Amino acid sequence: MPVRALVVDPSASAAVRLAEVPDPVPGPTQVLVDVSHASLNYGDLNDARSGRVPVGAVLGSDAAGVVVQAAADGTGPAVGTQVVALTAGAFAARVAIDVGALAEVPKGVDLAEAAALPVAGVAALRSLRAAGLGPGKRVLVTGASGGVGRFAVQLAAQAGAHVIASVGSPARAEGLAATGADEVLIGLEGLQRPVDVVIDSVGGPQLVAAWNLLAPGGSVQSVGWTSGESAVFPPYATVGPAKSLTSFVIQGEVGEDLATLTELAAERALTVEIGWQGSWDRFDEAAEALRGRRISGKAVLELTSGELHVPVPSPQD
Ligand SMILES: NC(=O)c1ccc[n+]([C@@H]2O[C@H](COP(=O)([O-])OP(=O)(O)OC[C@H]3O[C@@H](n4cnc5c(N)ncnc54)[C@H](OP(=O)(O)O)[C@@H]3O)[C@@H](O)[C@H]2O)c1
Structure with missing residues (x-):
């Protein structure tokens, strides 16, 4: 039928x-x-x-x-x-x-x-893991109001990171502080101290700005590109102490990670x-x-x- x-x-x-x-x-x-x-x-x-x-x-x-x-x-x-x-x-x-x-x-x-949970949660979990998340790290999440962003903020906070959530407008910031963001910014306004990890789902000029904020040894995970805009790196922006910009995509079996996410949701550790x-x-x-x-x-x-x-x-x- x-x-x-x-x-x-x-x-x-x-x-x-x-x-x-x-x-x-x-x-x-x-x-x-x-x-x-x-x-x-x-x-x-x-x-x-x-x-x-x-x-x-x-x-x-x-x-x-x-x-x-x-x-x-x-x-x-x-x-x-x-x-x-x-x-x-x-x-x-x-x-x-x-x-x-x-x-x-x-x-x-x-x-x-x-x-x-599946696409957004697994992307958040795996990109944070790939970036080498750990306690005390400064983690910037762009597009933090969206699906991937809200999960990434919560998972990074649970790992003991200092979480900086970037959104497009004040209205889009709602609820982020309550779920673990230590700072909520409009764009990257006012962010001056370097970060160790960037989970980026916006791309474009914001990706370039985030790269400039990345500390030596840090990692940008390029998860998405909702801005639809090109990223133009100024000359020598990529020359200096080693840090990485890594492409990200969900691949392979996801069952175990899905089980982790559903358990966290059941414990109300993940909203x-x-x-x-x-x-x-x-x-x-x-x-x-x-x-x-x-x-x-x-x-x-x-x-x-x-x-x-x-x-x-x-x-x-
Ligand atoms: N690589 C992978 O395996 C993988 C997995 C999952 C998702 N993704 C990608 O990750 C991205 C986010 O996915 P999602 O499901 O989380 O999307 P979503 O729920 O729609 O969230 C995207 C966020 O990006 C921001 N945004 C949207 N348009 C924008 C623009 N023109 N300029 C700047 N910011 C903009 C919005 O935040 P504000 O309104 O606050 O600005 C929105 O909350 C997409 O590109 C998606 O394709 C990739």
Whole structure:
């Protein structure tokens, strides 16, 4: 039986439309999951327009729901287990998911919160780890009001770092101090003392400015580039005591890191801020709000099972 899904369609207003796709056929190391919640990432919006997800293919990376068929090889969770996953084609009512790409959702975490964790949480966790996070380090998080940013601020604070959160406007600073930011700045205004780590999701001129603030031995993790602007380094900006600018992307199995994040959420050591939640029928609204920088934290789509409205051809067609 076909399942409902959000597929890429360049002619649609947000380049995505609800459609029916074939029922997924799981491989031997995959479970079948009925997805109830999915989160929308900035990267999904890029994927819908860049061709990285082909026209007609299902969009999305973050899904949470219930296992309805266990993996044929006997690994992974049993039928009825609530799980969260980072998987291609997440925006579908039923998805076949590798057991290494998911984690069980512990008691006390609801599926909307769980769905918000995968891409943003794993990116924050892994980029901080790659940067060599440690107690007493000065960590700058740019785009701190967004999905990756809010998780990075909290995880860095828990590791004992001094956390500097950079946002675009005063309104976007809301809640950051309460979740662990020692300083909250508009852009990089007033920041003079060097930092040891930069988790950058903005790129452009702010990346160049952050590089200039980086202490010898420090690390900039280039996680994203929401500014869409070029970064122009002045002559000799990269000549001097060793420090690094490292590209970042999520690769390989994420199950263990997802389990870490869901446990932290269950212990309330990680707050999942959901700034927008609604039916996937309202995808365009969520996409516009995310692009318009009006969502604090994450946008979560509810995969409601309403009827699919297929236009009925008129007699003259
Ligand atoms: N490499 C990876 O594996 C990986 C994984 C996850 C995400 N990413 C990338 O990381 C970036 C952030 O993702 P996200 O999901 O956290 O996005 P998000 O929730 O939309 O947050 C992005 C933040 O960037 C800031 N921003 C947006 N447009 C901006 C602009 N024109 N100039 C300056 N700042 C701007 C906004 O903060 P203010 O409104 O406060 O300025 C916003 O809160 C994206 O580029 C995404 O593709 C990469």
